[in-house]
Amino acid sequence: MTDDALVRARQLTVKFVSGGSTVHAVNGVDFEVNRREVLCILGESGSGKSVTLRAIMRLNPPAKTIMSGTLALGGMDVVNATEREMSDMLGPFVSMIFQEPMTALDLLELVQIPSAKQRLDAYPHELSGGLRQRAMIAIALACRPKLLLADEPTTALDASVQIQILLLLREIQQELGMGMIFVTHDLGVAGEIADRIAVMYAGRFVEEGPVVEMMREPLHPYTKGLLGATVHEDSRGSRLVTIPGAPPDLRHLPDACAFAPRCSEAEGACLSCLPDLRLHAPLHSARCIHVEGA
Secondary structure (H helix, E strand, O other), X not given: OOOOEEEEEEEEEEEEEEOOEEEEEEEEEEEEEEOOOEEEEEOOOOOOHHHHHHHHOOOOXXXXXXXXXXXXXXXXXXXXXXXXXHHHHEOOOEEEEOOOHHHOOOOOOOOOOOXXXXXXXXXXXXXXXXXXXXXXXXXXXXXXXXXXXXXXXXXXXXXXXXXXXXXXXXXHHXXXXXXXXXXXXXXXXXXXXXXXXXXXXXXXEEEEEEHHHHHHOOOOHHHHHHHHOOOOHHHOOXXXXXXXXXXXXXOOOOOOOOOHHHOOOOOHHHHOOOOOOEEEEOOEEEOOOOOXXX
Protein backbone atom coordinates (compact mmCIF):
# COMPACT_ATOMS: atom_id res chain seq x y z
CA MET A 1 0.00 0.00 0.00
CA THR A 2 1.52 3.32 -1.06
CA ASP A 3 1.89 6.18 1.42
CA ASP A 4 -1.04 8.04 -0.20
CA ALA A 5 -3.34 5.02 -0.59
CA LEU A 6 -6.72 5.49 1.08
CA VAL A 7 -8.14 2.07 0.22
CA ARG A 8 -6.56 -1.13 -1.02
CA ALA A 9 -8.14 -4.42 -2.07
CA ARG A 10 -6.29 -7.63 -2.82
CA GLN A 11 -8.22 -10.64 -4.13
CA LEU A 12 -11.46 -9.19 -2.75
CA THR A 13 -14.33 -11.66 -3.06
CA VAL A 14 -18.00 -11.06 -2.24
CA LYS A 15 -20.62 -13.82 -2.31
CA PHE A 16 -24.32 -13.70 -1.51
CA VAL A 17 -25.77 -16.91 -0.06
CA SER A 18 -29.55 -17.34 0.05
CA GLY A 19 -31.98 -20.20 -0.35
CA GLY A 20 -29.30 -22.76 -1.08
CA SER A 21 -27.75 -20.80 -3.96
CA THR A 22 -24.61 -18.68 -4.06
CA VAL A 23 -24.20 -15.55 -6.18
CA HIS A 24 -20.52 -14.91 -6.96
CA ALA A 25 -20.78 -11.12 -7.25
CA VAL A 26 -17.11 -10.11 -6.90
CA ASN A 27 -14.41 -12.62 -7.77
CA GLY A 28 -10.92 -11.59 -6.73
CA VAL A 29 -10.38 -7.92 -7.59
CA ASP A 30 -7.30 -5.84 -6.78
CA PHE A 31 -7.27 -2.05 -6.61
CA GLU A 32 -6.08 0.92 -4.61
CA VAL A 33 -6.92 4.61 -4.65
CA ASN A 34 -4.69 7.47 -3.56
CA ARG A 35 -5.46 11.00 -2.46
CA ARG A 36 -6.52 13.33 -5.30
CA GLU A 37 -7.06 10.32 -7.59
CA VAL A 38 -10.24 9.11 -9.31
CA LEU A 39 -10.69 5.42 -10.12
CA CYS A 40 -13.69 4.62 -12.30
CA ILE A 41 -15.18 1.11 -12.19
CA LEU A 42 -16.98 0.55 -15.49
CA GLY A 43 -19.36 -2.19 -16.59
CA GLU A 44 -22.90 -3.32 -17.35
CA SER A 45 -25.59 -3.77 -14.70
CA GLY A 46 -24.90 -6.89 -12.66
CA SER A 47 -21.15 -6.85 -13.25
CA GLY A 48 -20.34 -6.33 -9.55
CA LYS A 49 -19.55 -2.60 -9.60
CA SER A 50 -21.94 -1.43 -6.88
CA VAL A 51 -21.29 -4.52 -4.74
CA THR A 52 -17.57 -3.67 -4.80
CA LEU A 53 -18.30 -0.08 -3.81
CA ARG A 54 -20.64 -1.07 -0.97
CA ALA A 55 -18.13 -3.63 0.30
CA ILE A 56 -15.75 -0.77 1.11
CA MET A 57 -18.33 0.62 3.58
CA ARG A 58 -19.62 -2.89 4.43
CA LEU A 59 -23.13 -1.97 3.30
CA ASN A 60 -24.01 -5.26 1.61
CA PRO A 61 -26.67 -7.32 3.51
CA PRO A 62 -24.74 -8.81 6.46
CA ALA A 63 -26.91 -11.90 6.86
CA LYS A 64 -26.35 -13.00 3.25
CA THR A 65 -22.84 -11.68 2.51
CA ILE A 66 -19.57 -13.60 2.68
CA MET A 67 -16.57 -11.35 2.10
CA SER A 68 -12.98 -12.57 1.87
CA GLY A 69 -9.60 -11.41 0.69
CA THR A 70 -7.91 -8.22 1.86
CA LEU A 71 -9.72 -4.89 2.05
CA ALA A 72 -7.94 -2.09 3.92
CA LEU A 73 -9.52 1.31 4.53
CA GLY A 74 -7.06 3.82 5.93
CA GLY A 75 -5.04 0.88 7.25
CA MET A 76 -8.08 -0.74 8.93
CA ASP A 77 -9.07 -4.31 8.02
CA VAL A 78 -12.64 -3.89 6.71
CA VAL A 79 -13.32 -7.63 6.42
CA ASN A 80 -12.73 -8.24 10.14
CA ALA A 81 -13.49 -4.82 11.66
CA THR A 82 -16.03 -4.47 14.47
CA GLU A 83 -19.21 -2.46 13.96
CA ARG A 84 -17.79 0.31 16.16
CA GLU A 85 -14.57 0.46 14.12
CA MET A 86 -16.57 0.70 10.89
CA SER A 87 -18.87 3.36 12.35
CA ASP A 88 -15.89 5.53 13.28
CA MET A 89 -14.68 5.44 9.65
CA LEU A 90 -18.01 6.25 7.96
CA GLY A 91 -18.32 9.98 7.39
CA PRO A 92 -14.94 11.37 8.46
CA PHE A 93 -12.91 8.95 6.33
CA VAL A 94 -15.28 7.57 3.69
CA SER A 95 -18.68 8.61 2.38
CA MET A 96 -20.96 7.68 -0.52
CA ILE A 97 -23.18 9.40 -3.07
CA PHE A 98 -25.97 6.98 -3.91
CA GLN A 99 -27.58 6.49 -7.30
CA GLU A 100 -31.13 7.67 -6.60
CA PRO A 101 -31.38 10.93 -4.60
CA MET A 102 -35.21 10.78 -4.34
CA THR A 103 -34.89 7.95 -1.84
CA ALA A 104 -32.20 9.47 0.42
CA LEU A 105 -32.51 13.20 1.08
CA ASP A 106 -25.04 21.98 4.87
CA LEU A 107 -23.12 22.32 2.17
CA LEU A 108 -25.64 23.39 -0.42
CA GLU A 109 -23.78 26.52 -1.52
CA LEU A 110 -20.54 24.56 -2.07
CA VAL A 111 -22.35 22.37 -4.60
CA GLN A 112 -23.78 25.47 -6.30
CA ILE A 113 -27.46 25.18 -5.37
CA PRO A 114 -29.06 28.60 -5.98
CA SER A 115 -31.03 30.19 -3.12
CA ALA A 116 -29.63 27.56 -0.78
CA LYS A 117 -31.35 28.83 2.39
CA GLN A 118 -34.77 28.77 0.76
CA ARG A 119 -34.13 25.27 -0.59
CA LEU A 120 -33.77 23.93 2.96
CA ASP A 121 -37.56 24.13 3.32
CA ALA A 122 -38.28 22.42 0.00
CA TYR A 123 -39.46 18.83 -0.37
CA PRO A 124 -37.43 16.52 -2.65
CA HIS A 125 -40.19 16.48 -5.27
CA GLU A 126 -39.95 20.27 -5.50
CA LEU A 127 -36.34 20.03 -6.71
CA SER A 128 -35.12 19.04 -10.15
CA GLY A 129 -33.07 15.87 -10.59
CA GLY A 130 -29.88 17.90 -10.81
CA LEU A 131 -30.62 19.82 -7.60
CA ARG A 132 -31.52 16.61 -5.76
CA GLN A 133 -28.20 15.09 -6.78
CA ARG A 134 -26.34 18.22 -5.67
CA ALA A 135 -28.05 17.90 -2.28
CA MET A 136 -26.88 14.28 -2.08
CA ILE A 137 -23.32 15.35 -2.86
CA ALA A 138 -23.54 17.98 -0.10
CA ILE A 139 -24.69 15.32 2.39
CA ALA A 140 -21.81 13.03 1.40
CA LEU A 141 -19.32 15.90 1.85
CA ALA A 142 -20.66 17.04 5.23
CA CYS A 143 -17.91 15.30 7.23
CA ARG A 144 -15.12 16.18 4.77
CA PRO A 145 -14.28 12.55 3.91
CA LYS A 146 -10.87 11.58 2.59
CA LEU A 147 -12.45 9.02 0.22
CA LEU A 148 -15.66 9.64 -1.74
CA LEU A 149 -17.60 6.77 -3.32
CA ALA A 150 -20.03 7.64 -6.12
CA ASP A 151 -22.52 5.00 -7.29
CA GLU A 152 -23.71 6.09 -10.77
CA PRO A 153 -24.73 9.56 -9.49
CA THR A 154 -25.47 10.95 -12.98
CA THR A 155 -27.37 8.04 -14.56
CA ALA A 156 -30.88 9.55 -14.40
CA LEU A 157 -29.86 13.09 -15.40
CA ASP A 158 -30.13 14.92 -18.72
CA ALA A 159 -26.87 15.15 -20.67
CA SER A 160 -26.37 18.86 -19.97
CA VAL A 161 -27.00 18.41 -16.22
CA GLN A 162 -24.84 15.30 -16.21
CA ILE A 163 -21.76 17.14 -17.42
CA GLN A 164 -22.36 19.91 -14.86
CA ILE A 165 -22.42 17.34 -12.03
CA LEU A 166 -19.30 15.60 -13.35
CA LEU A 167 -17.37 18.87 -13.56
CA LEU A 168 -18.60 19.83 -10.10
CA LEU A 169 -17.52 16.52 -8.59
CA ARG A 170 -14.08 16.76 -10.18
CA GLU A 171 -13.65 20.35 -8.97
CA ILE A 172 -14.68 19.53 -5.39
CA GLN A 173 -12.59 16.36 -5.36
CA GLN A 174 -9.49 18.35 -6.30
CA GLU A 175 -10.33 21.27 -4.01
CA LEU A 176 -10.75 19.01 -0.95
CA GLY A 177 -7.91 16.65 -1.91
CA MET A 178 -10.11 13.56 -1.81
CA GLY A 179 -9.67 10.21 -3.46
CA MET A 180 -12.75 8.99 -5.33
CA ILE A 181 -14.15 5.76 -6.75
CA PHE A 182 -16.79 6.44 -9.38
CA VAL A 183 -19.04 3.64 -10.64
CA THR A 184 -20.71 3.90 -14.06
CA HIS A 185 -21.86 1.87 -17.07
CA ASP A 186 -21.06 4.77 -19.43
CA LEU A 187 -17.56 4.91 -20.94
CA GLY A 188 -18.15 8.54 -21.96
CA VAL A 189 -18.81 9.48 -18.32
CA ALA A 190 -15.70 7.57 -17.24
CA GLY A 191 -13.64 9.54 -19.76
CA GLU A 192 -14.80 12.82 -18.23
CA ILE A 193 -14.13 12.04 -14.57
CA ALA A 194 -11.47 9.32 -14.22
CA ASP A 195 -7.71 9.18 -13.88
CA ARG A 196 -7.78 5.39 -14.13
CA ILE A 197 -10.43 2.94 -15.33
CA ALA A 198 -11.10 -0.64 -14.23
CA VAL A 199 -13.51 -2.44 -16.56
CA MET A 200 -15.56 -5.06 -14.69
CA TYR A 201 -17.31 -8.11 -16.11
CA ALA A 202 -18.86 -11.00 -14.16
CA GLY A 203 -17.24 -9.84 -10.93
CA ARG A 204 -13.71 -9.54 -12.31
CA PHE A 205 -11.61 -6.69 -13.66
CA VAL A 206 -10.97 -7.56 -17.31
CA GLU A 207 -8.99 -4.42 -18.16
CA GLU A 208 -7.27 -1.70 -16.15
CA GLY A 209 -5.30 1.37 -17.11
CA PRO A 210 -4.95 5.14 -17.34
CA VAL A 211 -8.01 6.78 -18.86
CA VAL A 212 -6.18 8.21 -21.90
CA GLU A 213 -4.70 4.84 -22.88
CA MET A 214 -7.98 3.02 -22.28
CA MET A 215 -9.89 5.41 -24.54
CA ARG A 216 -7.19 5.46 -27.23
CA GLU A 217 -6.28 1.77 -27.27
CA PRO A 218 -8.78 -0.53 -25.55
CA LEU A 219 -7.39 -4.04 -25.24
CA HIS A 220 -10.19 -6.33 -24.12
CA PRO A 221 -13.02 -7.16 -26.55
CA TYR A 222 -15.56 -6.17 -23.88
CA THR A 223 -13.99 -2.71 -23.50
CA LYS A 224 -13.95 -2.35 -27.28
CA GLY A 225 -17.64 -3.23 -27.32
CA LEU A 226 -18.45 -0.63 -24.67
CA LEU A 227 -16.49 1.98 -26.60
CA GLY A 228 -18.28 1.07 -29.83
CA ALA A 229 -21.66 1.43 -28.12
CA THR A 230 -20.84 4.90 -26.74
CA VAL A 231 -22.36 7.96 -28.41
CA HIS A 232 -19.82 10.73 -29.11
CA GLU A 233 -19.35 13.64 -31.50
CA ASP A 234 -17.79 11.52 -34.23
CA SER A 235 -20.57 8.91 -34.13
CA ARG A 236 -23.22 11.11 -35.80
CA GLY A 237 -24.68 9.24 -38.77
CA SER A 238 -22.79 6.02 -38.01
CA ARG A 239 -24.21 2.78 -36.68
CA LEU A 240 -23.49 2.03 -33.03
CA VAL A 241 -21.96 -1.36 -32.25
CA THR A 242 -23.91 -3.61 -29.89
CA ILE A 243 -22.56 -6.41 -27.71
CA PRO A 244 -24.57 -9.57 -28.48
CA GLY A 245 -25.99 -11.84 -25.81
CA ALA A 246 -26.33 -11.18 -22.09
CA PRO A 247 -24.04 -11.26 -19.03
CA PRO A 248 -23.58 -14.70 -17.41
CA ASP A 249 -25.52 -16.05 -14.45
CA LEU A 250 -23.38 -15.21 -11.42
CA ARG A 251 -24.64 -18.36 -9.69
CA HIS A 252 -22.99 -20.53 -12.34
CA LEU A 253 -19.80 -18.88 -13.54
CA PRO A 254 -17.55 -20.90 -15.87
CA ASP A 255 -13.92 -21.72 -15.06
CA ALA A 256 -13.01 -19.87 -18.23
CA CYS A 257 -13.40 -16.44 -19.79
CA ALA A 258 -16.93 -15.36 -18.84
CA PHE A 259 -17.12 -13.05 -21.86
CA ALA A 260 -16.21 -15.73 -24.40
CA PRO A 261 -19.83 -16.66 -25.34
CA ARG A 262 -20.40 -13.03 -26.43
CA CYS A 263 -16.98 -12.41 -27.96
CA SER A 264 -16.32 -12.30 -31.71
CA GLU A 265 -12.61 -13.01 -31.06
CA ALA A 266 -13.16 -16.13 -28.91
CA GLU A 267 -11.37 -19.38 -29.71
CA GLY A 268 -11.12 -22.78 -28.08
CA ALA A 269 -8.70 -21.75 -25.33
CA CYS A 270 -11.08 -18.98 -24.22
CA LEU A 271 -13.70 -21.59 -23.35
CA SER A 272 -11.36 -23.85 -21.39
CA CYS A 273 -9.32 -21.62 -19.08
CA LEU A 274 -9.52 -18.36 -17.14
CA PRO A 275 -6.96 -15.92 -18.59
CA ASP A 276 -4.67 -13.98 -16.28
CA LEU A 277 -4.28 -10.22 -16.41
CA ARG A 278 -1.57 -9.53 -19.00
CA LEU A 279 0.50 -6.37 -18.78
CA HIS A 280 0.47 -4.74 -22.23
CA ALA A 281 2.15 -1.47 -21.22
CA PRO A 282 3.14 0.10 -17.90
CA LEU A 283 -0.06 0.33 -15.78
CA HIS A 284 -2.25 -1.01 -18.65
CA SER A 285 -3.35 -4.66 -18.51
CA ALA A 286 -6.17 -6.90 -19.72
CA ARG A 287 -7.51 -10.38 -18.96
CA CYS A 288 -7.44 -11.77 -22.50
CA ILE A 289 -5.28 -14.35 -24.31
CA HIS A 290 -5.06 -12.07 -27.37
CA VAL A 291 -3.31 -9.25 -25.47
CA GLU A 292 0.38 -8.98 -26.28
CA GLY A 293 2.64 -8.67 -23.26
CA ALA A 294 4.91 -5.71 -22.61
